[in-house]
Amino acid sequence: MPQKEVRVRIAPSPTGSLHLGTVRTAFYNYLFAKKNKGKFILRIEDTDQQRNKDEYTKEILDGFKWLKINFDEGPYYQSERLDLYKKIGQKLLDEGKAYQCFCTQEELDELRKIQRAAKVPEKYDNRHRSLTEEQKKKLVAEGKKSVIRFKLPDNTDIKWNDEIRGHISVNTNDLGGDPVIMRADGIPLYNFAVVVDDGDMKINYVIRGDDHLHNTAKQIPIFQALGYEVPTFAHAPLIFTHDREKLSKRKHGDIANIDKYQREGYLPEALANYLVHMSWTKPDRPEIEIFKIDEVIDQFDLGRISKSSAVYDLTKLNWFNNHYIKEKSLEEMFDMSKKFLEKELNLSLYPKEQVLQMIDSVKAGLNKLDEIPGLIKFFFDDKFDLSSGENQKIISTESAKKIFDNVLKAIDSINFQNQADCKKTIDNIGKELSLKGKDLYWPLRVALSGSNKGPDLGLIISLLGKEKVKARIEKVLKVLV
Ligand code: GLU
Numbered sequence: 001m002p003q004k005e006v007r008v009r010i011a012p013s014p015t016g017s018l019h020l021g022t023v024r025t026a027f028y029n030y031l032f033a034k035k036n037k038g039k040f041i042l043r044i045e046d047t048d049q050q051r052n053k054d055e056y057t058k059e060i061l062d063g064f065k066w067l068k069i070n071f072d073e074g075p076y077y078q079s080e081r082l083d084l085y086k087k088i089g090q091k092l093l094d095e096g097k098a099y100q101c102f103c104t105q106e107e108l109d110e111l112r113k114i115q116r117a118a119k120v121p122e123k124y125d126n127r128h129r130s131l132t133e134e135q136k137k138k139l140v141a142e143g144k145k146s147v148i149r150f151k152l153p154d155n156t157d158i159k160w161n162d163e164i165r166g167h168i169s170v171n172t173n174d175l176g177g178d179p180v181i182m183r184a185d186g187i188p189l190y191n192f193a194v195v196v197d198d199g200d201m202k203i204n205y206v207i208r209g210d211d212h213l214h215n216t217a218k219q220i221p222i223f224q225a226l227g228y229e230v231p232t233f234a235h236a237p238l239i240f241t242h243d244r245e246k247l248s249k250r251k252h253g254d255i256a257n258i259d260k261y262q263r264e265g266y267l268p269e270a271l272a273n274y275l276v277h278m279s280w281t282k283p284d285r286p287e288i289e290i291f292k293i294d295e296v297i298d299q300f301d302l303g304r305i306s307k308s309s310a311v312y313d314l315t316k317l318n319w320f321n322n323h324y325i326k327e328k329s330l331e332e333m334f335d336m337s338k339k340f341l342e343k344e345l346n347l348s349l350y351p352k353e354q355v356l357q358m359i360d361s362v363k364a365g366l367n368k369l370d371e372i373p374g375l376i377k378f379f380f381d382d383k384f385d386l387s388s389g390e391n392q393k394i395i396s397t398e399s400a401k402k403i404f405d406n407v408l409k410a411i412d413s414i415n416f417q418n419q420a421d422c423k424k425t426i427d428n429i430g431k432e433l434s435l436k437g438k439d440l441y442w443p444l445r446v447a448l449s450g451s452n453k454g455p456d457l458g459l460i461i462s463l464l465g466k467e468k469v470k471a472r473i474e475k476v477l478k479v480l481v
Contacts, residue, residue: 023275
């Protein structure tokens with residue numbers, strides 16, 4: 001157990017919706033903080049005024065809340081801390097650890113062009129590192145704007161022992177030249193603001209995606225220049241798709257963002273389990289895949305996060321979701337799926353008790369809650385398609401017609417209150433006609449529900465009730481004539 005109070009953070013940028021990868025990283029931070037009885041901090045990195053949107057900030061906050069990821073501090077907003085970055089940027093300038101760079105975009109483009117032609121790595125050549133006061137004055141007088149760049153040590157291996165990836169070493173010559181830390185308009189760039197904040201907020205473990213490895217190599221010298229203790233780093237693998245592409249909204253659409261899962265009726269505990277399990281397994285029984293994350297806090301260990309990239313697999317997520325759906329009571333399911341049900345169905349047609357029975361009848365096969373209305377819709381109206389190839393074949397046989405006739409004849413004797421009795425009436429009709437199994441049930445299923453699959457036939461008949469059963473069978477007989 002670390003000596004000092006553990007302080008970790010998640011620092012999303014509101015330039016898009018809440019990404020699955022960010023959520024997974026948040027869970028790892030959450031587990032690590034809880035295990036070490038430390039603090040988990042939320043910081044919104046909203047300095048990119050062009051790409052930030054308030055609605056994304058809201059989605060991020062709502063998303064974490066929905067996932068029951070609670071924070072001990074924050075949200076802190078970088079946009080409210082601009083004075084601090086300015087002050088510290090100035091301090092680095094005064095101490096000669098940073099410098100003003102007056103290069104224009106055209107000059108930088110020109111430099112890149114030359115480097116590309118010479119087939120050498122493209123990078124800033126630190127040309128304004130040692131401008132004299134005289135030169136600076138001249139450039140200012142010419143109206144040139146300046147950014148602040150941090151002086152990286154030359155040709156130095158930046159090394160750290162990563163809690164997930166082990167020993168890492170990156171040479172400063174491979175970091176693209178001295179990084180800009182503050183734009184001409186006084187807005188800090190990520191690598192600077194993140195260090196100021198991690199230092200100021202006393203973050204001692206930085207757990208984030210491994211797309212930040214090179215940033216870490218830039219950030220360590222900045223931590224040192226500012227006199228902050230360098231945190232311990234843990235870089236978790238990113239999420240890829242089966243075709244080995246980084247999971248992204250731009251390429252893969254909605255599946256990359258948490259709001260899709262929120263919208264479609266995934267349970268937060270399923271997502272938590274799925275995302276944590278993607279790269280982390282239990283040490284005692286790694287074969288156990290199902291776990292609530294609050295139950296594995298004591299077993300959590302950064303060292304057990306795999307180095308290899310995680311692969312997004314919707315079938316697997318659905319399997320987790322199906323498991324957690326089945327754990328819910330019918331009342332809970334009703335409450336959770338009410339918004340989906342109300343949108344598509346006129347719930348007032350049935351007493352709640354019966355709607356619960358309908359939900360119960362489809363519960364075992366659900367991937368997600370928004371599938372429920374489609375599966376039980378036939379209870380509410382008969383707008384299903386009888387003429388599709390399969391359905392037409394099933395209802396248009398000689399024996400099907402006989403079944404329908406006999407059900408109509410027996411309709412007054414059916415005890416609709418009782419699911420088993422309803423089924424028994426059908427079985428008796430089957431006996432009379434020497435029909436059973438799908439020859440007996442499928443025509444009725446199709447006539448009453450528009451599908452040869454679905455809930456128990458006795459339940460369908462019992463819940464539909466006499467009037468609807470009669471009307472639907474009469475309708476089919478008419479279609480057949
Ligand atoms: N705002 C950064 C991002 O969203 C944070 C990365 C970090 O954790 O340092 O990628």
